[in-house]
Amino acid sequence: MTAAGVLFQRESRAAFASVAFYVQTAAFLAASGWSLVDALRRGDGGFVLVPALWAGSVAFWLPFLSALSTMRSFSAERASGTLETLLTAPISESQVVSGKFQSAFLVGLSGLLLAGLAPMVLLPWLTPRLAAGIATGPLIAGLVTLMVQLALWTAVGIFFSLAWEQQAAAAACSLFVCLVVPLAVEAVAAAWFPGFSLAVVGFPAAGWAADAASGLMALAPVVCYGLAAWGFLFLTTLLLEARQIRTG
Numbered sequence: 001m002t003a004a005g006v007l008f009q010r011e012s013r014a015a016f017a018s019v020a021f022y023v024q025t026a027a028f029l030a031a032s033g034w035s036l037v038d039a040l041r042r043g044d045g046g047f048v049l050v051p052a053l054w055a056g057s058v059a060f061w062l063p064f065l066s067a068l069s070t071m072r073s074f075s076a077e078r079a080s081g082t083l084e085t086l087l088t089a090p091i092s093e094s095q096v097v098s099g100k101f102q103s104a105f106l107v108g109l110s111g112l113l114l115a116g117l118a119p120m121v122l123l124p125w126l127t128p129r130l131a132a133g134i135a136t137g138p139l140i141a142g143l144v145t146l147m148v149q150l151a152l153w154t155a156v157g158i159f160f161s162l163a164w165e166q167q168a169a170a171a172a173c174s175l176f177v178c179l180v181v182p183l184a185v186e187a188v189a190a191a192w193f194p195g196f197s198l199a200v201v202g203f204p205a206a207g208w209a210a211d212a213a214s215g216l217m218a219l220a221p222v223v224c225y226g227l228a229a230w231g232f233l234f235l236t237t238l239l240l241e242a243r244q245i246r247t248g
Contacts, residue, residue, distance in 0.1 A: 003091035007099030008106075015069070015107045024068040025111045032058045032115050049214055050134050054119045055142030056210035058112065062146060063153045063178035063205075069107040070157025071171040073100045078165045083243075093240040097158065097233055105154045112146055142213030145221075149205050152225045153178050155232035162239055 015021050035057035040050075077083035086096065119134050157174040164170040182203040208221050 002095065003089075004095035004099040004102070007091065007096060008102045011073075011100060011103035012106055015103060016110075020068075020072075021107060024065060025114065028061055028065040028111050029115055031064070032061045033118055035060065036118060049138055050119055050123065051138035051142050051213040052210040054116075054139070055146060055213040056206045058115050058146055059149060059206040059209035062108070062112070062150055063175055065111050066104075066108050066150060066153035066157050066178070067171040067174040069111075070104045070154055070161050070174065071167040072161070073104055073158055074162040075165055075167045075170050078162075079167075087240075087243075094237050097237045097240060100161075101154060101158050101233060104158060105151060108150045108154055109147065112143070112150060116143055138213045138215060141215070141217065142209055145209045145212035148222055148225045149209065152229040152232070155229040155236070159232045159236045159239070162236055162243075 036054055039053045039057060074083065077086060087093075116139070119139060123134065153174070156177050157170070160170040160173040160177075161167075164173065182205070186203060208218075211218075
């Protein structure tokens with residue numbers, strides 16, 4: 001097994017054994033479930049597919065889950081002084097970042113898959129008349145789209161977890177980049193270039209997730225999110241290398 005795999009196993013076991021994982025997952029499920037119920041209560045289900053409502057509801061809360069899942073990745077190591085010990089082990093900086101990213105992504109994916117039980121199991125059981133409008137294909141498309149988004153939000157969270165020693169600061173910066181910045185850029189672009197929209201590259205994220213679950217698939221957002229996730233992981237590796245040079 002590679003060094004990144006060993007680190008991934010260690011981080012994953014620690015995450016799933018902690019109370020924080022179950023608290024943050026329960027909060028995420030409650031928030032996304034409330035958003036879905038609110039959308040159905042407003043009557044949107046009469047015009048929009050239930051999988052699209054579900055994907056849009058989950059997409060808004062996914063950055064919160066990712067921020068909570070990643071804020072301890074490097075911040076806790078820095079606060080306890082174990083990061084320097086980790087950097088002296090026979091493992092490269094890219095492998096450290098990869099192991100941290102994979103474990104945090106797995107934690108977020110677990111919450112996402114549990115949220116998928118709402119349209120697949122709970123809604124058909126509670127309201128059988130909605131079962132006919134819940135197709136497997138759109139749900140899978142929405143889930144895959146949310147997984148791509150989760151990869152980017154996780155990469156952003158990992159970066160700020162290394163940049164900040166305080167966990168709250170890391171989570172706040174992650175949420176700012178994932179939620180505020182795309183909306184701000186969209187508003188500025190719309191003001192300066194009427195008719196222009198970032199929706200072509202998947203922003204806002206909730207709109208892209210809802211479109212994908214409605215059957216409107218596009219390659220550009222996948223490429224955009226993938227490149228952005230790779231960029232943040234690359235920056236995290238560079239930052240970790242710079243820190244090792246300063247402390248070496």
